[in-house]
Amino acid sequence: MGEEEKPKQQQHQNSTESFTAMKSSLRQAIQVISSLISLSHSIKVFTVKWQLIRKKLEELSSGLMAVENCDSSENTAVFSGFIPPILVTVNECYDLARRCVELSFSGKLLMQSDLDVMVASFDRHLENLSGIYSAGILSHGFAIVVSRPGLGACKDDMRFYIRDLLTRMKIGDIEMKRQALVNFYEVMTEDERYVKLVVEVGNIVNVFVGFLDSPEIEIQEEASKILSLISGFDLCKGVLVRTGIIGPLIRVLESGSDLGKEGAAWCLQKLTVNSDNAWSVSAHGGVTALLKICSSGDFGGELIALACGVLRNLVGVEEIKRFMVDEGAIATFIKLARSREEIVQISSIEFLQNIASGDESVRQMVVREGGIHALVRVLDPKSATSSKTREVALRAVENLCFSSQNCINMLMIYGFMDQLVFFLRKGEVSVQELALKVTFRLCGTSEEAKKAMGDAGFMPELVKLLDAKSYEVREMATEALSNLVSVPKNRKRFVQDDRNIGFLLQLLDQEEGISGNKKLLLSILMSLTRCNSGRRKIASSGYLKNIEKLAEAEVSDAKRLVRKLSMNRFRSMLSGFWHS
Template sequence: MQLTQPPPSQPIDNKRRKRKGGGEGKSTPMTSPASSPAAGAAAPDDEGGESPSSPAESLDLILHHILPFLLGAALSARLLVGRWRLLHSKLSLLLSALADAAASSRWISNPLFRDHLLPSLRSTLRDLRTLSDRCLDPSLPGGKLRLQSDLDIAASALSLHLHDLHLLLRSGLLHRDASLASPADDSAAIVLPVPGPSASRAELALFFRDVFARLQIGALDLKGKALDSLLDILASDPAKLSRLVVEEGDIPSLLRLLDPSAHSLLRDRAAAAVALLATASDASRHAIFEEGALGPLLRLLDSGPAALKERAAVAIHAMTADHACAWAVSAYGGVSILLAACLSGSGSLAVQALAAGSLNNVAAIDDIRTAMVEEGAVPVLVDLLLSGNLEARKNAALCIGSLAAMGGAEIRAAILQESGLLRLLQFLREASDPEAIDHALKAISALSASPAAAKLLSSSPPFFIQLTDLIKRGSAGVQQTAATLVADLTPSEDIKRSMAESMPALVKMLEFSKPASAQSAAAGALTSLLAVRSNRRELSRDEKSVTRLVQMLDPRNEAVGKELPVAVVLALTASGSGGGARKRLAEAGACQHLQKLAEADIVPGVKKALQRITGSRLKNLFSISWPQ
């Protein structure tokens, strides 16, 4: 605290105390010599004589001389009484807290108290003693308004000292158990040594309390090194230590360093720490959101330096994975900020990708999807499909797919109007990354719910050629999406004929019991392709596929439901398919399995499938005892 020092006070005699006149000259003096706490004795002053030679002497001087004198002066004040009563209250709290600190034998080993708080407090109290002298001078050097302002500044300084002192007392750092200190622990270090991998929970808790105390009390270099230590230890085991930071640290004090008024070096390190906490664990991610991190992070993404934008984007992307945080993005005006971050030239490619991923998280919220489209999300995302890096393109495709799948017909129409389907098809053709293929194909599948999109896709032979390849060689998820598209779209017979080579892979998909949706997609695709006579002939010639299909009909095979393979058998034996399919199915043992299913009478279409295979011999088959 800096107070303007008035000219040295002159001796005050009784004649000056009885000075008459108007204005401020009529003010009643603060006290009289008879009632002053310092009457007949010199006021305590470590400047007039020899300064304290040690922290212990300094603390003793404050506790037993300076504070008692100021408390007495505050009570006997006759000028600006309200302000002095407030100061008396703060001085009383300060005396109590200092006495508590002095009761510990370890306060002198704490550099925050010894080297920072104690000297700063002495300076504030010296200034306050000077102010008490000015209140005794009827001439009021500097004027009454200036004196009021200086007293208010002194009260604010005392509040800061009380905050810092209470922080140290609550943290237990002034009373910490000496057994928690390692042999290498230097109590005079600017920060405590970072605990090693074998450190106990108590040692780690002490370290985090110390770090967060230094973030609030220390000077710039102290705060910077405390943040460095925090980043070092968090990086060693983020999942475990982030939870301890939440329990023992002071998250609001960290978030305050994200404010534009904070020093740039501190903002950068604080943003890195917040990003680590956002990605480390659910507990730390929830904690920073609950303490209000989203607003400052969005401001950094909007107008911060490039390095800070990337750190903020990392944290926002992780936080918006939680429904509550994703919903809150709109309340902070975050949709427009995220969209601006996706624009070409707005920042790094990494920021673009993370912003697009955050928008995809936000698109899961019903109330926000329409607002996203109204704010221009569709053209921005469609443009990002071609202009961004691979991660940005993947996230843009994912977000477009979310909007198309969970939004209404109007949102799908807006995507088509911006050539979103054509861009997705181009992205799918160019993609070699499995995840990119999956995201693009799912977005195309979501858009296919639009009649206009379905018509365009159904008339595209190159698209179905690619679907054929994906069914044969894609991941399980890609195979399922591709099969769903084949089942749902209405390509021509020529296009279906060109997909014949995908049928063995579809039969294999049908054979696996999980997930049931994949089985259903495979059966739907097979049923669609087997509507073409040449495809029925082609599949019946594939011995492995016919054997798999018959094995799925076996009632003893409980891993596979019977409705879907029966539906495929019906499609394979449809009218005009010739006798080859029926003959091969019968030779593979389909009849006995179908007869048992028909006797149970629980699977639709079984009797019809059996009749197609056996023809007029159906009645006789029921009397035959098939080998077990």
């Protein structure tokens, strides 16, 4: 071996020994801290101060574990000078803990002072550790140190784990922070108990909110995902608002990535369910930012739908609603109602319903801007629109159009009658029932509407529903039919089908008791007696005995119907006598 190689070998050996010694002292510090944390749980005096010290110890332990995970000897000198002062402080603290457990301290004031010194010492150590992380000496290669507790783990293990993640979020490099956020999101989605602990432990929520303003897009996105998750829990909403989350969320909406914006909008949607937060959103420029997302055409359907949801929550505040209207929200959302994306269609139609609810001037604006035509297009049976979207559109028609004859006329011009008949005949069950409800409302609006409905073929479809399994469906169909046959033209059309009257008389026998539905059936039959062919077909029906049976049971409507039929038979006999 050459003379030049000996110093190098000696240098390498010294470095290895130093590294081993550093690792040994580091392991000792971690073990003493762990033992001190356990001991602190049995202390019954100065509990607030010991809770604070325990929190510092847990953060310090997490940071030292990350150092222990470092397998490089390059930074031995840095750590060798850093660990001994920690050991001194921890041993001093251990002595204080033992005296608190044994109640062997000389005075309360002196012990309080000593504990305050401990807190300050641990703060210095954590600050030094943070400097090491910030300098990049430790990188994301050491981010995953503490194993995630299994399902059903005790709260102490869970608390220690999230304190470890909090330490990494505070003092780690960018990748370490990101990974800690990812881990936070995963554990909270798997076990809701972590959400409660996040609120209880330290200032974790403040750290999450602070990350919303991070210049690092990935950090901002992960933070917005977590905040959107915890904002769904009632115990967190007040904490989030008190932390000042609204402003940062709006800033993400204005300049964040699309994924960050989705998380921010989702969070705002949950927070604005409470109308008390509406003014805060408005004050930070949130309404303008949300309207811009909806009107620009630069964003995906998921984000637009979430923005719609937030704005829908805000329309309950009159001043904010007026601002939206002045900013052109009506035209924007009518345009969105024509979108090919289901989620956008549904959200925009629901927004239009909300903003027009109870406000005639806004409702008229929706009509003027083409809202009715947009809804009818959504309901086109030839389109690929989903059943859910059609249900939303039918509700919107019912809520927006039936208070004005002009709107009803527009519906008829746009072909809405034919669509409604189609859904009564061939719609899925949920759409069919909603179509029946709209039919029921429509036939009570005007004589013109009843005539148009008769021409469009509503009556045969209503007859099919008269013996539906659902009592509500039967009753609604019967009442709608009763309204339609009150029009002479519809009566004549109805009795042309010989099966209709026989079917009505059969149903009279099936209805139990003197139900409201039975009364409606008798009302329909009474209307039909105003038509000559209707009277004849009722009188000659083989099921006439069902009416007579009810009349004998003192059912007043049946007795009236029998009298009406008897009078007409008597008149026919007289007419035949005088003309013989």
